[in-house]
Amino acid sequence: MPKDQEIEKELKKIKDEVLACEKCPLARYRRENGFCPVIGKGSHSAKIMFVGEAPGANEAKTGHPFCGAAGKILDELLESARLKREEVYICNILKDRPPQNRNPESQEIKACTPYLEKQIEVIKPKAICALGNFAAAFLMEKYGLKDEIKGISKIHGKTFKIGAITLIPLYHPAVAVYNANMKNILKQDFQFLKDFSD
Numbered sequence: 001m002p003k004d005q006e007i008e009k010e011l012k013k014i015k016d017e018v019l020a021c022e023k024c025p026l027a028r029y030r031r032e033n034g035f036c037p038v039i040g041k042g043s044h045s046a047k048i049m050f051v052g053e054a055p056g057a058n059e060a061k062t063g064h065p066f067c068g069a070a071g072k073i074l075d076e077l078l079e080s081a082r083l084k085r086e087e088v089y090i091c092n093i094l095k096d097r098p099p100q101n102r103n104p105e106s107q108e109i110k111a112c113t114p115y116l117e118k119q120i121e122v123i124k125p126k127a128i129c130a131l132g133n134f135a136a137a138f139l140m141e142k143y144g145l146k147d148e149i150k151g152i153s154k155i156h157g158k159t160f161k162i163g164a165i166t167l168i169p170l171y172h173p174a175v176a177v178y179n180a181n182m183k184n185i186l187k188q189d190f191q192f193l194k195d196f197s198d
């Protein structure tokens with residue numbers, strides 16, 4: 001089977017698994033409210049993967065990641081780094097929206113992140129950008145960097161090389177929705193991402 005079809009098949013499998021998942025109460029919350037799971041979107045051969053926290057209201061309505069206010073900021077940041085949404089892959093650590101957009105709980109992260117881990121295995125990005133504290137902490141622990149975990153204000157924009165993957169913790173774009181200063185910091189951190197795009 002050609003490689004792209006193989007990847008397509010594997011990603012479809014992940015989507016089917018999420019749709020059938022009963023591992024945490026967020027799936028029931030999704031069904032009761034007629035929400036969609038937000039699996040991920042973008043190039044299946046992306047060199048750069050962005051991992052956010054969890055879908056919000058707009059995302060749960062549409063099934064697309066980062067399509068609300070934080071998504072607008074993300075689009076601006078991508079454009080400032082000369083990157084297109086279609087060439088990167090965007091997903092989250094949680095595939096379902098937590099009620100009232102509360103923080104992810106540790107058992108939800110534990111239940112849901114095997115799907116993210118499979119997405120990473122299938123897409124094989126060169127760079128993974130962890131957006132915000134939750135994504136950064138999960139991915140740093142996964143890649144054996146537990147001792148380096150600090151608040152995102154201390155580690156944003158740093159690069160951690162783990163074999164073929166470079167992990168880059170970044171501020172979550174939502175911090176810039178009402179704060180132009182934070183947007184400038186994010187723009188600076190995004191500038192070198194283009195280096196990973198080919």
Ligand code: URA
Pocket residue numbers: 038052053054055056059064065066067070071092174
């Ligand atoms: N915030 C996130 O972390 N992910 C989304 O998809 C939207 C907002």
